Amino acid sequence: MRHMRLAMACLLAVGVFSYADDEKSPKNLVVNGSFEDGPEVPAVPGFASLDKDSDAIKGWKVTRGQIDLIEGYWKGAEGKRSLDLNGSPGTGGVKQTITTEKGKKYKLTFKLAGNPGAPAKKEVTVEAGESKKAFAFDATGKTQEEMGWELKELEFTATGDKTDIELYSTTADTENSGPAIDDVKVVEVK
Ligand SMILES: [Ca+2]
Numbered sequence: 574m575r576h577m578r579l580a581m582a583c584l585l586a587v588g589v590f591s592y593a594d595d596e597k598s599p600k601n602l603v604v605n606g607s608f609e610d611g612p613e614v615p616a617v618p619g620f621a622s623l624d625k626d627s628d629a630i631k632g633w634k635v636t637r638g639q640i641d642l643i644e645g646y647w648k649g650a651e652g653k654r655s656l657d658l659n660g661s662p663g664t665g666g667v668k669q670t671i672t673t674e675k676g677k678k679y680k681l682t683f684k685l686a687g688n689p690g691a692p693a694k695k696e697v698t699v700e701a702g703e704s705k706k707a708f709a710f711d712a713t714g715k716t717q718e719e720m721g722w723e724l725k726e727l728e729f730t731a732t733g734d735k736t737d738i739e740l741y742s743t744t745a746d747t748e749n750s751g752p753a754i755d756d757v758k759v760v761e762v763k
Contacts, residue, residue: 599760602671602679603738604632606757609652611642619645622661632669637741639663643753647717650684650755657688658697658742659751666741671759673702673731678762681727681738683754686720687712690750696743697752701759702736704729707743710752720753728762 605611611630614621620641627635630642639660649655658665673679679701687695687710695710706727715721729736738759742751 599763602673602759602761603669603757604671605630606632606683607649607651607755608633608642608654608656611654614642614644614654616645619643619647620657620661622663624660624663625665630667633667634669636666636668636739637663638665640665640667641749647689647720647753650686650720650722652755655684655686655753655755657749657751657753658740659688659744659747659749662748664742664744664748664751666739667754668737668739670735670737673734673736674761675731675733678728678730679736679759680762681729681757681759683725683740683757684722685710685725686722686753686755687715688750688753689715689717689720690747692744692746692750694744695750695752696745697740697754698743699725699727699738699740701727701729701738702732708752722753722755 620643623635641657644654681701693713698707708725744751
């Protein structure tokens with residue numbers, strides 16, 4: 574009985590601590606930033622191609638050209654799913670409108686890697702409101718199992734109560750081996 578009480582006390586303590594952690598971490602304003610909530614992805618080939626204007630991935634709209642929603646073809650940075658911003662084929666992007674407060678500062682973070690197929694250099698551009706930044710990833714030596722995900726970030730100041738964020742491929746010389754993205758977050762900078 575004594576052991577049981579001790580176990581209960583520990584469980585309660587763990588509960589209180591994790592609650593406190595949640596309170597401290599700033600709220601992620603991006604819906605489905607890890608791309609886990611979306612359409613069925615067939616086990617073979619391990620990805621689903623989505624055309625421009627598709628809103629099949631919850632919270633996101635496909636822009637520019639085609640993208641691939643990956644589940645199984647390679648290992649994501651977070652959860653089971655991630656994106657190849659070059660489809661099969663196509664040069665695409667994804668966009669989401671988030672709720673912001675005019676004049677406040679925000680930080681967008683995401684994980685970047687690349688389809689191990691050629692070319693080695695993958696390029697992606699991120700736009701958030703009036704901010705725009707290009708990022709590159711070198712996929713040399715990377716594999717579907719060891720993608721080498723890197724954390725990238727961009728800060729911006731909101732100019733209205735809604736802000737469009739878009740991540741799109743600017744990778745040249747490929748029809749289907751583009752930048753891989755996962756785990757997109759936007760938090761207010763205090
Ligand atoms: Ca994911």
